[in-house]
Every structure is written in structure tokens, then in C-alpha cells.
Amino acid sequence: MHPATIAVISPLSNQLLDLGQRLKQIPNLGEVITIHGDLQNLPELQDPPDVVIAADPFEEHRSMEALARFGIRYPRTLLVVYSRQNSAEFLMQAMRSGVREVISPEASDALLVETMRRLQSQHHPSKDKEGTVMSFISCKGGGGATFLATNLAYALAAQHEQQVAVIDLNLQYGDAALFVSDQKPSTHLGELSQNTRHLDASLLSAAMLPVLPNFGLLASPEIPALATDIQASQIGTIIRLARSQYDFVILDIGRGLDKVGLTALELSDQMYPVLQNTIPYLRDGKRLVDLLQTIGFASEKIFPVVNRHDRESEITIQHLEKALAKK
Ligand SMILES: Nc1ncnc2c1ncn2[C@@H]1O[C@H](COP(=O)(O)OP(=O)(O)OP(=O)(O)O)[C@@H](O)[C@H]1O
Ligand SMILES: [Mg+2]
Numbered sequence: 001m002h003p004a005t006i007a008v009i010s011p012l013s014n015q016l017l018d019l020g021q022r023l024k025q026i027p028n029l030g031e032v033i034t035i036h037g038d039l040q041n042l043p044e045l046q047d048p049p050d051v052v053i054a055a056d057p058f059e060e061h062r063s064m065e066a067l068a069r070f071g072i073r074y075p076r077t078l079l080v081v082y083s084r085q086n087s088a089e090f091l092m093q094a095m096r097s098g099v100r101e102v103i104s105p106e107a108s109d110a111l112l113v114e115t116m117r118r119l120q121s122q123h124h125p126s127k128d129k130e131g132t133v134m135s136f137i138s139c140k141g142g143g144g145a146t147f148l149a150t151n152l153a154y155a156l157a158a159q160h161e162q163q164v165a166v167i168d169l170n171l172q173y174g175d176a177a178l179f180v181s182d183q184k185p186s187t188h189l190g191e192l193s194q195n196t197r198h199l200d201a202s203l204l205s206a207a208m209l210p211v212l213p214n215f216g217l218l219a220s221p222e223i224p225a226l227a228t229d230i231q232a233s234q235i236g237t238i239i240r241l242a243r244s245q246y247d248f249v250i251l252d253i254g255r256g257l258d259k260v261g262l263t264a265l266e267l268s269d270q271m272y273p274v275l276q277n278t279i280p281y282l283r284d285g286k287r288l289v290d291l292l293q294t295i296g297f298a299s300e301k302i303f304p305v306v307n308r309h310d311r312e313s314e315i316t317i318q319h320l321e322k323a324l325a326k327k
Contacts, residue, residue, distance in 0.1 A: 174220025
């Protein structure tokens with residue numbers, strides 16, 4: 001088991017001291033640091049700890065919100081609540097905020113050790129991830145690229161507990177945020193790309209619209225004019241950083257095979273051209289798949305997807321497979 005860095009945060013000095021002491025007595029746990037304060041007023045953590053134990057009565061709505069924000073801001077930190085609260089409603093809310101464990105101040109030493117060992121086994125030393133980058137490309141407007149990209153992301157996060165990022169690369173008319181959230185993004189790709197010199201993991205995660213604690217979406221600029229300054233190299237920097245922080249980075253690159261789209265494809269492990277089984281899609285799907293291979297992308301990375309399959313259509317899956325020379 002790997003030693004971990006554990007931060008205890010509490011507004012109560014006695015509690016902080018006591019819990020800090022109890023943790024320090026556990027052999028081979030790792031480094032224990034204590035922070036006097038609360039989650040709501042936490043200063044920026046330069047080097048996020050592996051585990052954060054937040055001690056707070058959690059009686060106010062605001063402290064639950066602070067928990068949820070913390071989870072989004074530091075997606076790789078295991079979050080633990082130290083509180084007497086144990087109502088079903090509280091536990092459900094904690095779980096939704098990405099909390100891994102709830103420890104009661106009355107827990108015995110044995111129970112505390114058992115819980116800490118469980119957390120230790122979930123923590124993997126901070127080797128940067130090498131997430132999978134998947135891009136969804138519309139062969140034709142309205143095929144469902146955004147629908148599939150966002151729904152796949154949601155399923156990976158909600159059902160498979162993966163850390164997922166969606167980046168909306170439809171720079172002119174991006175709409176991916178609308179598919180998964182009714183919140184308005186507070187920032188967007190245009191602003192972030194002006195800041196790539198200062199870009200780091202916490203700036204990236206703060207720029208994401210939180211959909212779930214483990215699913216963030218980087219929206220495209222709301223006004224097309226704000227997209228004109230975005231450089232392909234800046235997008236490359238953002239995708240590479242996202243890949244080091246998330247298990248899956250899902251790119252909605254719409255119809256654009258411009259410089260930004262091509263950079264995104266170069267960084268993609270898998271490409272999913274989205275089509276439907278109708279004549280116009282057959283034609284444009286073939287064009288797109290041929291073009292991708294002519295540019296030099298390996299055929300094994302290209303996986304055409306038929307969306308909204310229509311059994312009645314005269315164009316069958318076999319026709320599409322033959323035309324595209326692909327499964
Ligand atoms: N499998 C599906 N089931 C139900 N609705 C779908 C499905 N796929 C797409 N849609 C709906 O069809 C519409 C067009 O889909 P979407 O916006 O994802 O297409 P797109 O390929 O991203 O288009 P664009 O090129 O304009 O970005 C949306 O309203 C979407 O909700
Ligand atoms: Mg779209």
C-alpha cells in the first residue's frame with residue numbers, strides 16, 4: 001500500500017489536534033497535515049493532498065455546496081467527511097458530492113484504521129494519467145455527434161465511475177453544454193485558450209462546467225466572435241493536459257476539419273464519425289472516412305457509428321459497411 005498525503009481541515013482547534021494525533025499514530029499511513037479552517041474558505045491548494053478529511057458539523061447547506069465544489073476542483077483527491085451526521089438524506093448528498101467515506105467522531109481507533117486503509121488502497125501514487133481521447137465527428141449536421149459524445153460521457157461517469165471531461169470544439173455554434181446541464185458555463189474554451197501559459201490542472205478543472213463530481217464539460221464560446229482567436233496549438237495544450245487528469249477526454253469536434261479539428265484528431269486514440277442509414281449520410285460518411293485515411297490517420301482508430309438506426313430504410317448496415325469498408 002502506498003503512503004498518502006492526508007490533510008485534515010477543521011474550524012475547531014481541539015478537534016483538529018485530536019484527529020491529527022489519532023491519524024499520526026497509524027503506522028505507514030503517510031504524511032498527515034492539519035489545516036485550521038473550513039472548506040468554504042479554503043485557500044488554493046498548490047499541491048492537492050491525496051486524501052482530505054473535512055471536519056465540519058455539515059449542518060448548513062453552504063458546507064455541502066463547498067464539498068461539491070471541492071470535489072470538482074480537485075478530482076483526484078479522495079474526499080472524506082468527519083461528522084456526526086448520518087441521516088439517509090445527508091449520506092445521499094455526500095455521495096453525490098463525491099465523498100468516499102463518512103467517519104463519525106465516535107468511531108473507534110480500529111474503525112478509523114480500517115477506513116484509512118481502505119482509502120489508502122484506493123489511492124494510487126500521483127503518476128499522471130494517460131486518459132483515452134475519443135473524438136466524435138459529424139459526417140453531416142444533426143447526425144448526433146454531440147448527443148452521443150455527451151451521453152457516452154455521462155454514462156462513463158455515472159455508471160462506470162470514471163473521471164470524464166468533454167471538450168466542445170464546435171467553436172462557432174457549440175451546444176454540448178445544453179445536452180447535459182441547465183447551468184450556464186461560467187467560462188469557455190476561448191477564455192481558457194488565452195491563458196494557456198498559466199494553464200494547470202486546477203485552472204482546467206475550474207473552467208469546467210460541473211455536470212457530476214467526476215464529469216466536467218469545457219464549453220465553447222457562447223458568441224462565435226470569441227472563437228476567432230483560438231489557435232490549434234492552444235487546443236493541443238488543453239487536450240494534453242486534460243488527458244493527464246481524466247480517464248476519458250471526449251471531444252465533440254462537429255464537422256470541423258480545420259486546423260483545430262485536425263489537431264484534436266491527431267491527439268485522439270479513437271475517432272467516431274457519426275452517421276445515419278440514409279443516402280446523404282452514406283455519401284458524406286464515405287467521404288469523411290476516406291478523407292481521414294488519406295490524411296494518414298490509422299484505419300484501426302476509426303470507428304463509424306450509426307445513430308438513430310432506421311430498420312425501414314433502404315440503406316442497410318451492410319450497405320454502409322461495404323461503402324465505408326469498415327464494420
Ligand atoms: N439517438 C438519438 N435519440 C434521440 N435523439 C437524438 C439521437 N441522436 C440525436 N438526437 C437528437 O437529434 C438532434 C441533433 O443531434 P446532435 O445535435 O447531437 O447532432 P450533431 O451531429 O452534433 O449536429 P451538428 O453537426 O449540428 O453539431 C438533437 O436534438 C439530438 O438531441
Ligand atoms: Mg453538434
